[in-house]
Amino acid sequence: MAQIEMHKKNRIVLAITGVFILFLYTLSAIAAVPSEDPLAGFGEYVVETMEEWKVPGVAVVIVNNGEVVFQEGFGFRDVENALPVTEQTIFGLGSSTKAFTATLLMSLVENGILDLDWPIRQYMPFTLGDPFTASLITARDLLSHRSGLPRFDMTFLFNPELSRDELLDKLRYMMPVLGLRTTFFYSNYGYAVAGILYEEISGQTWEEGIRSRIFQSLGMSGSNLSVEEMLASPDFARGYYRENNQLREVQYLELNATAPAGAVNAGVVDLARWLLSNLDLPGESGITPLLGSASLQFMQSPVTPILGRLSPHVSHLSYGLGWMVGDYRGHYHVHHDGMVPGYSTMVSLFPDEGIGVAVVCNLNGSPLPVILANEASDRLLGLDPVDWNALTKEAHETAEALLNNLSVLDPLTRKTGTSPAHALDDFTGIFQHPLYGTFHITREDEQLTATYHRATIPLEHWHFDVFTGWVDYFIPMQLAFRFVTDIHGNLNGLEVDLDPFSFVNPITFIRQPNREQPDPEVLSRLAGEYLVMGTLVTIQITEDEKLIMTVPDQPEWHLEPLGNLSFRIRGLSGSEVQFTLAETGMEEDMITLIQPQGTFSGKRVKS
Numbered sequence: 001m002a003q004i005e006m007h008k009k010n011r012i013v014l015a016i017t018g019v020f021i022l023f024l025y026t027l028s029a030i031a032a033v034p035s036e037d038p039l040a041g042f043g044e045y046v047v048e049t050m051e052e053w054k055v056p057g058v059a060v061v062i063v064n065n066g067e068v069v070f071q072e073g074f075g076f077r078d079v080e081n082a083l084p085v086t087e088q089t090i091f092g093l094g095s096s097t098k099a100f101t102a103t104l105l106m107s108l109v110e111n112g113i114l115d116l117d118w119p120i121r122q123y124m125p126f127t128l129g130d131p132f133t134a135s136l137i138t139a140r141d142l143l144s145h146r147s148g149l150p151r152f153d154m155t156f157l158f159n160p161e162l163s164r165d166e167l168l169d170k171l172r173y174m175m176p177v178l179g180l181r182t183t184f185f186y187s188n189y190g191y192a193v194a195g196i197l198y199e200e201i202s203g204q205t206w207e208e209g210i211r212s213r214i215f216q217s218l219g220m221s222g223s224n225l226s227v228e229e230m231l232a233s234p235d236f237a238r239g240y241y242r243e244n245n246q247l248r249e250v251q252y253l254e255l256n257a258t259a260p261a262g263a264v265n266a267g268v269v270d271l272a273r274w275l276l277s278n279l280d281l282p283g284e285s286g287i288t289p290l291l292g293s294a295s296l297q298f299m300q301s302p303v304t305p306i307l308g309r310l311s312p313h314v315s316h317l318s319y320g321l322g323w324m325v326g327d328y329r330g331h332y333h334v335h336h337d338g339m340v341p342g343y344s345t346m347v348s349l350f351p352d353e354g355i356g357v358a359v360v361c362n363l364n365g366s367p368l369p370v371i372l373a374n375e376a377s378d379r380l381l382g383l384d385p386v387d388w389n390a391l392t393k394e395a396h397e398t399a400e401a402l403l404n405n406l407s408v409l410d411p412l413t414r415k416t417g418t419s420p421a422h423a424l425d426d427f428t429g430i431f432q433h434p435l436y437g438t439f440h441i442t443r444e445d446e447q448l449t450a451t452y453h454r455a456t457i458p459l460e461h462w463h464f465d466v467f468t469g470w471v472d473y474f475i476p477m478q479l480a481f482r483f484v485t486d487i488h489g490n491l492n493g494l495e496v497d498l499d500p501f502s503f504v505n506p507i508t509f510i511r512q513p514n515r516e517q518p519d520p521e522v523l524s525r526l527a528g529e530y531l532v533m534g535t536l537v538t539i540q541i542t543e544d545e546k547l548i549m550t551v552p553d554q555p556e557w558h559l560e561p562l563g564n565l566s567f568r569i570r571g572l573s574g575s576e577v578q579f580t581l582a583e584t585g586m587e588e589d590m591i592t593l594i595q596p597q598g599t600f601s602g603k604r605v606k607s
Helices: 009-025 042-052 094-110 139-143 164-173 188-202 206-218 227-231 256-262 268-278 293-299 368-381 388-403 520-526
Strands: 057-064 067-078 240-243 246-249 304-307 314-319 324-328 331-340 343-350 355-361 429-433 437-444 447-452 455-458 460-463 466-472 476-485 491-496 507-511 528-532 535-541 547-550 557-563 566-569 576-580 590-595 598-604
Touching (some): 042 057, 042 067, 057 368, 067 268, 094 206, 094 256, 094 293, 094 343, 139 188, 164 188, 164 256, 188 256, 206 256, 206 268, 331 368, 343 368, 355 368, 368 388, 437 491, 447 466, 455 466, 535 590
Antiparallel strands (some): 057 067, 304 314, 331 343, 343 355, 429 507, 437 447, 447 455, 460 466, 466 476, 476 491, 491 507, 535 547, 557 566
16 A cells, blocks of 8 residues: 555644743844843733633743742643632643653752662663663663653653553563664653662652652642642643634643653742752752752763754753753853743743743643744843744734644545445454553444544545544544454555654554354364365364364464464464355355465365
């Protein structure tokens, strides 16, 4: 079959925040007269900007020279009930969590029980599909995104029940996508493994470490580490996304296994303490840093280059340990954005000037936190201002126009008037991938439905054996499904355009045997003797109602059901046995042996 041209709308939607961040950094400055009070009118600017971006609620905290100089909530944390955002309102921080995890591991380094440059196999069991690379990966590699581990985010986004032990076990099926220490490649799996490494060495869970070593030490009493805790809080922001210009509440995503990559929830009151602790100003702020000055500087120094000179104002963008670092308009900049379904975040530090800004909002994939953080930073640094809002809006409108004309499958290449090559029942079954898990395809009347973990996806026929479906699990995504037929006519594979961050996409799922035995009456019809190419093949029923096949001068072969009177021969890869009964149109009962060396058929021997 000719390869299908797929336009990845969901890839662009999920990546749009990162595109905006890079765009914002490349804009030229626009001269204006600075105010004596750098933050004069900033609150009004926040209100005006969030209204333009149709963001329900936002909170901002700014620290300067060891003091909180701005801290305020705007808009609604709960639109339906008109509940306002306050300074205490909790938002999901997403990937801004990574600096918390890196801080935990650096505390182990300070205590002398972790060496960042020793292979993590020195501390815990760890394997990959590439054992040699697995033997070399260090904690520094994980924390600086240079391990070569892939993202494969959909393996955990759709599967919140995934435990850390299960995640660690699945890594044996994962091949690095890039060479170790050669290239920056963002990996949430790397931070999940870093969290497990902390647990193995410290004897605490990652959650216990964050609470005791960070939250309690800094007095971040309102912060927590799960959706369940957040939703039980008296003051939390509900997360939203926009669909067809309508505001909708997300289905909340519990990270569990990958919590070290993005599970911290906090309000700006607590984030002020986090900012001050990372600026290393103990005498001025009254906040005791969690780490020594040398450790903070180490975390906030480049390890893995990302991009060089982006513009006259931004250059040398790299990843440190839990932070992105680089030059922002002549100032050393340490920062990390974050996105988890329903929330967008920016945490920004200028260590040399003692400036910190954190912006959180409750709209999925919004560039607003970056706009506001840049605006506040420019004001405090005394730089000529940039109209970040207007320029970002122009880019956003261009991107939206492009998105509105794209779908996962291009309507211009759709072959109209086609039908599936198989009966609908043939598409049903269980399709499995060792990393991504299982798709269950079922049929009710003329409707096929795919079930993937918690997501239920009605399928619409596109053309030939290709279907499409929308999943509205945590954010809306359109998926393409291509069912694959082998040379024997068996539908035994399913390709799903599932993971926009994967180098291997679509993902191939393999049909699994139907473990349900045919009923005893059907089995009795299959039993007997068949003559195949002059050889007598005998089919017998065991006491536990299973089929075995015997051929002269060979051992007994156990048959495992595949469905539709087809069976896999246990122990013989690529071999099957298929039965055809006389009432299906044949004059006599038939047996077909499918083997790598050929396909051989024979008739039942009449008694």
